[in-house]
Amino acid sequence: MDYTVIVGGRAGDGVAQAAETLGKTLTRLGFYVFNYRDYPSLIRGGHNFNVISFSKDPINSHREKTDVIIALNQETIKLHSKKLKKDGIILCEKGINAKKSVQIDSEKILEEIKAPKIIRSSIFLGVLMKYFGHDLKPLNKIFSERHGKFLGLNMMASKRGYDELKGKVKKIGKGRKGKRYFLTGNQGISLGSIKAGLDMYIAYPMTPATPVLHFLAQKQIKHDMLVMQMENEIAVVNAALGASFTGAKAMVGTSGGGFALMGETLSMQGIAETPLTVYLSQRTAPGTGVPTYSTQGDLKFALNVGHGDFPRVVVAPGDAAESYKRTAEAIYLAEKYRLLSIIISDKHIGESHYTFDNIPKLKKVDIRNIIKPKKDFKIYKLTKNGMSPRSVPQMGEFVRATSYEHDEHGYTIEDPEMTKKMNDKRYRKWKFAEKEIMKMEPLTIYGKGRTTIISWGSTKGAILDTMRDLRNVKFVQINYISPFPSKQISKILKSSKKVILVENNVTGQLGDVIAEKTGFMIKNKVLKYDSRPLTKDWLLPKLRRLVK
Amino acid sequence: MNFGTSEVNTWCPGCTNFGILTAAKNAFSDLVKSKKLKAKDIVSVTGIGCSSKIYDYLNTNGIYCLHGRDIPVSIGVKMGNPNLEVIAFGGDGDVYAEGSAHFLHACRYNVDMTLLVHNNQVFALTTGQATPTSEDNFKGKSTPLGVFGEQMNPIATALVNGATFVARAYAMDPDLKNIIKKAVMHKGFAFVDIIQPCITFHNNRKDMEKRMYKMKNHNPKDLSAAIKKSVEWNYGDKGKIPMGIFYQAKKKTFENSWPQERVWFKKKRNVDQLSLFKEFE
Ligand SMILES: Cc1ncc(C[n+]2csc(CCOP(=O)(O)OP(=O)(O)O)c2C)c(N)n1
Numbered sequence: 022m023d024y025t026v027i028v029g030g031r032a033g034d035g036v037a038q039a040a041e042t043l044g045k046t047l048t049r050l051g052f053y054v055f056n057y058r059d060y061p062s063l064i065r066g067g068h069n070f071n072v073i074s075f076s077k078d079p080i081n082s083h084r085e086k087t088d089v090i091i092a093l094n095q096e097t098i099k100l101h102s103k104k105l106k107k108d109g110i111i112l113c114e115k116g117i118n119a120k121k122s123v124q125i126d127s128e129k130i131l132e133e134i135k136a137p138k139i140i141r142s143s144i145f146l147g148v149l150m151k152y153f154g155h156d157l158k159p160l161n162k163i164f165s166e167r168h169g170k171f172l173g174l175n176m177m178a179s180k181r182g183y184d185e186l187k188g189k190v191k192k193i194g195k196g197r198k199g200k201r202y203f204l205t206g207n208q209g210i211s212l213g214s215i216k217a218g219l220d221m222y223i224a225y226p227m228t229p230a231t232p233v234l235h236f237l238a239q240k241q242i243k244h245d246m247l248v249m250q251m252e253n254e255i256a257v258v259n260a261a262l263g264a265s266f267t268g269a270k271a272m273v274g275t276s277g278g279g280f281a282l283m284g285e286t287l288s289m290q291g292i293a294e295t296p297l298t299v300y301l302s303q304r305t306a307p308g309t310g311v312p313t314y315s316t317q318g319d320l321k322f323a324l325n326v327g328h329g330d331f332p333r334v335v336v337a338p339g340d341a342a343e344s345y346k347r348t349a350e351a352i353y354l355a356e357k358y359r360l361l362s363i364i365i366s367d368k369h370i371g372e373s374h375y376t377f378d379n380i381p382k383l384k385k386v387d388i389r390n391i392i393k394p395k396k397d398f399k400i401y402k403l404t405k406n407g408m409s410p411r412s413v414p415q416m417g418e419f420v421r422a423t424s425y426e427h428d429e430h431g432y433t434i435e436d437p438e439m440t441k442k443m444n445d446k447r448y449r450k451w452k453f454a455e456k457e458i459m460k461m462e463p464l465t466i467y468g469k470g471r472t473t474i475i476s477w478g479s480t481k482g483a484i485l486d487t488m489r490d491l492r493n494v495k496f497v498q499i500n501y502i503s504p505f506p507s508k509q510i511s512k513i514l515k516s517s518k519k520v521i522l523v524e525n526n527v528t529g530q531l532g533d534v535i536a537e538k539t540g541f542m543i544k545n546k547v548l549k550y551d552s553r554p555l556t557k558d559w560l561l562p563k564l565r566r567l568v569k
Numbered sequence: 570m571n572f573g574t575s576e577v578n579t580w581c582p583g584c585t586n587f588g589i590l591t592a593a594k595n596a597f598s599d600l601v602k603s604k605k606l607k608a609k610d611i612v613s614v615t616g617i618g619c620s621s622k623i624y625d626y627l628n629t630n631g632i633y634c635l636h637g638r639d640i641p642v643s644i645g646v647k648m649g650n651p652n653l654e655v656i657a658f659g660g661d662g663d664v665y666a667e668g669s670a671h672f673l674h675a676c677r678y679n680v681d682m683t684l685l686v687h688n689n690q691v692f693a694l695t696t697g698q699a700t701p702t703s704e705d706n707f708k709g710k711s712t713p714l715g716v717f718g719e720q721m722n723p724i725a726t727a728l729v730n731g732a733t734f735v736a737r738a739y740a741m742d743p744d745l746k747n748i749i750k751k752a753v754m755h756k757g758f759a760f761v762d763i764i765q766p767c768i769t770f771h772n773n774r775k776d777m778e779k780r781m782y783k784m785k786n787h788n789p790k791d792l793s794a795a796i797k798k799s800v801e802w803n804y805g806d807k808g809k810i811p812m813g814i815f816y817q818a819k820k821k822t823f824e825n826s827w828p829q830e831r832v833w834f835k836k837k838r839n840v841d842q843l844s845l846f847k848e849f850e
Pocket residue numbers: 617618619620621636659660661662663664687689691692693694695700
């Protein structure tokens with residue numbers, strides 16, 4: 022049994038904030054909550070909405086059929102009333118034209134309690150709490166934890182809303198006992214970076230990566246790190262390399278366009294072997310695309326970014342908890358192996374709220390790969406496993422980093438022998454790193470069955486929720502796409518009765534990667550590329566047809 | 570310490586880059602000898618071009634960046650460890666063409682670093698194309714019909730964008746060492762445009778030498794006087810070329826913009842997972 026609430030209004034109506042408050046309230050009531058945020062690329066006007074789906078059992082994506090629509094504008098009715106369930110209800114502003122609606126004169130209430138417009142959504146949250154058969158305690162507790170300034174007004178507003186609703190109720194009861202966490206993928210990325218002991222986050226604003234910049238900027242003093250916005254992404258990534266040269270753990274964040282600008286420097290990382298982590302948050306491309314919406318269109322770009330052959334880690338979290346874990350791992354791997362780590366996520370994971378029971382377990386991720394050098398220190402020493410020792414300025418010997426091919430000390434060379442040796446060294450190191458990464462759960466298998474659904478990243482939520490209604494199906498989520506767990510994937514695919522690729526892009530990019538790495542060609546592809554994320558409502562009929 | 574390396578030098582014999590190399594080495598030696606600078610603190614950051622080959626010839630900490638990116642990498646070094654003394658070397662192609670945006674912003678930020686531009690008014694390593702400072706009527710390999718547009722005036726640009734030490738010097742002038750020393754000791758963004766004629770692709774050395782003169786009675790504390798002086802020669806014309814320090818001022822630096830103690834590599838943290846997630850319960 023699950024419930025869904027849509028909150029819609031104009032940009033500037035505080036829809037996202039209200040949805041987050043509601044999501045958190047429901048989480049505290051013991052529910053698992055998924056909160057999807059949908060907004061166009063503008064600041065005032067337009068139409069914004071959130072879909073909050075919740076259940077007593079884990080829920081990983083939002084539903085299309087809705088129990089409650091909270092409409093702060095007429096547009097909400099126009100866009101969403103078709104999705105209302107038979108026994109659903111519309112709670113709306115007085116004057117809005119809608120069937121089956123409870124109309125609330127919020128203007129009047131705001132005037133009476135002398136509250137500004139942004140308090141309006143709290144009136145509706147009060148109405149909703151009554152409708153769901155709960156009192157206002159958990160909601161008010163969240164108000165009191167959040168806005169100091171408007172605490173009193175929010176509480177008054179919710180109380181007035183609560184009193185407005187007469188008679189109608191749909192009791193949802195309480196969920197499960199126990200502590201639960203409610204956060205977005207971008208918050209997960211941020212917390213993971215803090216956990217890994219990140220020293221520096223540098224970025225140029227770009228949706229949907231920007232919330233990480235904002236979050237870490239707010240926390241930089243508390244967590245003793247430095248957060249910087251620079252003139253463009255080229256400056257950002259070069260500054261990160263410069264900082265990393267001095268021993269600071271540095272991460273940059275952007276979306277596809279900014280990532281493209283960083284490309285040349287990411288290639289320099291490959292030869293300089295200066296640790297670097299990149300957060301790539303995909304949005305709908307090509308070009309400026311549909312900037313505030315979600316598509317998994319940059320997988321092959323991440324795998325191939327930068328000229329020349331050089332190794333890089335590409336890790337793809339599938340929800341907020343994994344965003345935390347994989348970010349911490351990515352920073353650890355970059356530092357330990359002097360590698361480029363790319364965390365590839367997207368708008369859907371980044372800006373949706375997920376609920377989970379436990380904080381993922383991590384090994385010791387907060388490391389520093391810096392040694393005190395001896396005389397004749399070689400920062401690019403040719404070693405058996407390809408791992409050269411790393412030191413930084415002021416540790417005793419001079420250190421170098423270079424975009425040119427180089428000898429062991431970091432001086433420029435052009436001779437074929439040393440060029441080959443250095444390439445071999447970098448790929449020996451990669452083999453060595455691969456061994457450890459293959460022990461870090463490079464893929465996850467959910468369920469049992471002869472039919473295999475295979476995917477990566479943000480589709481995880483909709484797939485898991487859909488699988489509950491399918492039989493004899495397992496889901497393989499690939500977490501580390503570089504290095505690729507070829508052996509395991511190959512084995513699974515060969516032993517499956519049927520393989521279905523599910524992706525949120527036009528061409529089935531993971532399918533191409535699987536073909537390249539295993540020789541296995543997947544024929545059944547379920548691809549969505551309308552800039553909106555997958556939902557169970559969309560996916561179930563398609564999978565049913567294929568699974569049978 | 571002489572700061573030399575045993576790498577084979579591949580500059581053309583007689584290249585004026587040798588003048589800059591000698592001046593830089595001597596400036597570092599003097600500063601280290603007089604205890605104003607520690608050798609282990611120096612980081613030489615270079616772009617790509619003939620000029621940037623200096624990376625291989627200087628025995629210091631060093632980063633050989635991509636073409637045009639010596640400035641943001643230098644800024645990153647200062648963000649990573651503000652106690653390091655960063656000297657960036659680049660060509661006019663590097664700094665005024667490929668990396669021009671970074672140049673403007675480094676001036677604005679007033680990063681405590683030194684930028685030495687080897688200005689030969691030509692792309693030398695790519696065998697002789699025009700740069701933003703090639704003079705009127707210059708015919709490079711890619712511009713046989715002559716360059717178009719106005720020249721960029723990096724001195725004026727640096728002045729109006731907030732650089733706090735702005736000078737023009739000549740690669741073969743024995744006084745270059747002293748200007749570099751002053752630039753390195755300056756707290757803030759120190760920029761020196763060094764006239765460095767390329768004797769292979771743009772040999773205007775004799776002509777330039779005739780036109781250069783050292784500024785006298787110029788007050789480097791006076792910004793309007795400096796701006797006025799900076800446009801006396803606009804890189805395009807055949808006029809007289811004022812040399813020396815145009816401007817020097819004290820201003821808040823980039824490094825002093827945050828309260829965080831920033832020698833990151835020495836930090837140890839132990840982040841408690843539970844308290845990290847507290848606000849998301
Ligand atoms: C992104 C990029 N574009 C082009 C080049 C080719 N390139 C190498 S050096 C150079 C210009 C060098 O001119 P300048 O910076 O003035 O240095 P100089 O050789 O004159 O000292 C160019 C265009 C490059 N290395 N990277």
